[in-house]
Amino acid sequence: MYHRIDNLTPDQSRSPLMRDLTVPTADFEAQVKYLADNGFTFLLASQVETALRNHQPLPQRAVAITMDDGYKDNFEKAFPILQKYHACATIFMVTNNFEKPDRLSWSDARTMRDGGLGYGSHTVSHADMTTLPGDRLDYELCESKRILEQGLHVPITSIAYPSGAYNQTVIERTRAAGYLAGWKKGGGPVQPGSEPYMLPRVRVHGKTDMEAFHRKVWSGYWTMRMNAAAQQMVASNHVRHARQRPA
Numbered sequence: 127m128y129h130r131i132d133n134l135t136p137d138q139s140r141s142p143l144m145r146d147l148t149v150p151t152a153d154f155e156a157q158v159k160y161l162a163d164n165g166f167t168f169l170l171a172s173q174v175e176t177a178l179r180n181h182q183p184l185p186q187r188a189v190a191i192t193m194d195d196g197y198k199d200n201f202e203k204a205f206p207i208l209q210k211y212h213a214c215a216t217i218f219m220v221t222n223n224f225e226k227p228d229r230l231s232w233s234d235a236r237t238m239r240d241g242g243l244g245y246g247s248h249t250v251s252h253a254d255m256t257t258l259p260g261d262r263l264d265y266e267l268c269e270s271k272r273i274l275e276q277g278l279h280v281p282i283t284s285i286a287y288p289s290g291a292y293n294q295t296v297i298e299r300t301r302a303a304g305y306l307a308g309w310k311k312g313g314g315p316v317q318p319g320s321e322p323y324m325l326p327r328v329r330v331h332g333k334t335d336m337e338a339f340h341r342k343v344w345s346g347y348w349t350m351r352m353n354a355a356a357q358q359m360v361a362s363n364h365v366r367h368a369r370q371r372p373a
């Protein structure tokens with residue numbers, strides 16, 4: 127889970143929030159290169175959602191890069207790096223942000239779509255949906271989906287909850303609006319059986335160094351390996367107990 131990919135100006139660097147949101151361009155390239163060099167399969171968020179829904183296996187080494195909010199640097203800085211390493215990503219777009227300064231234009235978004243990137247909604251106005259009355263909540267969900275589908279001619283099946291804020295009502299209205307999945311702000315790697323409207327993500331911060339990045343990207347792989355080992359232990363205990371039982 128990323129937001130901005132860029133090198134900050136000295137002015138921007140003074141803001142702790144900006145520093146946290148922004149991964150330096152060279153760091154992002156090193157991270158994508160690491161994933162490519164280590165045989166990770168790059169997936170769109172929608173491919174993860176589909177595999178979960180259909181109980182289909184995914185490659186052991188798989189990663190879905192996501193970028194929230196729709197910053198211009200996603201197109202100017204991140205996209206060329208993704209292209210260079212034959213990687214893809216999914217952008218969760220706040221539709222009100224289109225054409226604003228420092229934000230994506232429709233033309234940027236279409237170029238990236240044609241380059242293999244995927245899209246999801248991040249609502250119309252980045253509102254905290256847990257605080258909205260029903261009609262405003264439905265508007266944020268339905269209108270952002272409609273605008274993205276009309277402008278990009280791709281089905282929009284998922285949403286990333288702004289600030290990761292959701293509750294039971296938000297989940298119910300998200301489902302009713304026709305979304306098949308909802309993504310949170312953090313929570314670790316996606317696992318088989320993850321709740322489709324509470325999908326976790328692993329956040330990469332501006333200060334995330336390579337060592338921390340390694341831990342983050344391997345966390346899903348090691349969780350799967352540990353679960354498999356635990357299952358094997360349970361199974362072999364069953365066999366041993368069965369053998370020890372007197373005939």
Ligand SMILES: [Zn+2]
Nearest residue numbers: 194195288289
């Ligand atoms: Zn956001």
